[in-house]
Amino acid sequence: xxxxxxxxxxxxxxxxxxxxxxxxxxxxxxxxxxxxxxxxxxxxxxxxxxxxxxxxxxxxxxxxxxxxxxxxxxxxxxxxxxxxxxxxxxxxxxxxxxxxxxxxxxxxxxxxxxxxxxxxxxxxxxxxxxxxxxxxxxxxxxxxxxxxxxxxxxxxxxxxxxxxxxxxxxxxxxxxxxxxxxxxxxxxxxxxxxxxxxxxxxxxxxxxxxxxxxxxxxxxxxxxxxxxxxxxxxxxxxxxxxxxxxxxxxxxxxxxxxxxx
Numbered sequence: 001x002x003x004x005x006x007x008x009x010x011x012x013x014x015x016x017x018x019x020x021x022x023x024x025x026x027x028x029x030x031x032x033x034x035x036x037x038x039x040x041x042x043x044x045x046x047x048x049x050x051x052x053x054x055x056x057x058x059x060x061x062x063x064x065x066x067x068x069x070x071x072x073x074x075x076x077x078x079x080x081x082x083x084x085x086x087x088x089x090x091x092x093x094x095x096x097x098x099x100x101x102x103x104x105x106x107x108x109x110x111x112x113x114x115x116x117x118x119x120x121x122x123x124x125x126x127x128x129x130x131x132x133x134x135x136x137x138x139x140x141x142x143x144x145x146x147x148x149x150x151x152x153x154x155x156x157x158x159x160x161x162x163x164x165x166x167x168x169x170x171x172x173x174x175x176x177x178x179x180x181x182x183x184x185x186x187x188x189x190x191x192x193x194x195x196x197x198x199x200x201x202x203x204x205x206x207x208x209x210x211x212x213x214x215x216x217x218x219x220x221x222x223x224x225x226x227x228x229x230x231x232x233x234x235x236x237x238x239x240x241x242x243x244x245x246x247x248x249x250x251x252x253x254x255x256x257x258x259x260x261x
Contacts, residue, residue, distance in 0.1 A: 022115055022190035023048050025055065027087055030072040038068040040087055041107075042189070045072050050189055052251045054107035057184065061093050062100050064170065078122040078183060084154035086120060088183035098123055098181045101130070101172035111136060111192040111252070113164045119146075119171065120154035123181025129174045132159065134166035141166060148180070156186075164193040191247070194254045202246050202254040211236050213258065219249040 028046035035044070039058045043049030058066045069089040078084065092099050106112055114134075121128050127150045134142030142162035149155050163169065173180040194202070206215045206222065212235045213222055224234045225243040232242075237260050246254045 022113075022188050023050055025050070025057075025185075025187040025189060027072050027185055028085070031070075035070050038066050038070045038089075040070055040072075045087075052191075053110060053112055053189070055104060055112070055187075055189060056107050057087055057102065057104050057187070059089055059092075059182070060100050060103050060170070060172070061096070064100065064103070064172070066103075067093050067099055073122075073183065078120060079152055080120060080122065080154060081152040082154060084118060084120050084183075084185065086118070086154075086183035086185035088122065088181070092181070098173075098179050101170065101180060102182050102184055103168065103170050104187065105168035109137075109167050110250075111165050111167050113190040113192050114159055114166065114169055115163070115188040115190065116156065116158040117171075117184055117188065118154050118156050118186040119148070120183045121148045121180050122183055124179075125149055125151050128180055130180070131170075131172055131174050132157065132163075133170045133172070134159075134163045135168040135170070136166050145174070161193075166192075191251050191253045194252050199254040199256050202248070203244070203256040203258065206244055206246060206256075206258065208237075208258065208260040211238075211260070213237075213242070213244055213260070215246070221247040223247070 025042055025047045027040065031040055031044045039056050042055040058070055061067050069091045070087060071089050072085065073088055074085045075083045128148030130146050130148050132144050133140055144159065146155065146157050205217055206213055213224055215222060222234060223245040224232045226232055227241060239260055241257055241259050244256055244258050
């Protein structure tokens, strides 16, 4: 029984630290004139408005700059077989054979977590080699590769914990220059997750008092969960182990376990 409880605790900790408050940006319509600059934001085109973040998505050329063209296209427009629709453009850079890829970034440079996305190259079905690169404050902090579609079906790309604290993500082809026709949708975004060292520091500022958890810093917002992941009211708690989620004033999140005597 102790072993089962321990494994459950670890599972809950990983769930909250890596997937806390994740929201999926699913674009279901075109943004119209607001996308004349070639940039789609969260909350536009039928997508979710993510509180505290302004996520920008745009197509980039070989120099990794915004090509100034972006539209939402349906599955029929994209000739996709598994009903995928997404952000792309049918008006690429002048004289270019496709373009380099796409960028996802936060408008003010705030950090965020990205867990994955769905991607489809509507102009090629040739297993295009692709790279996903994460940046923070201008420095590369994460990188992974995936293989594009070999048929008219989209590809689901999952990203690891290296992408838990980034402010920009580039999804680009590594097969020459300007040779992909990318579309993207179903982008899973969450608040950035602090490192384990930071979590330890924050946890030292949170303590149990009068059957509830409190902090000695008034700019830390606390949420309390039991080992089953159920959110609890933070008062009159029973003795035992709890999962504490602490949200800081900069929207970063720390998750740790704590014992209430």
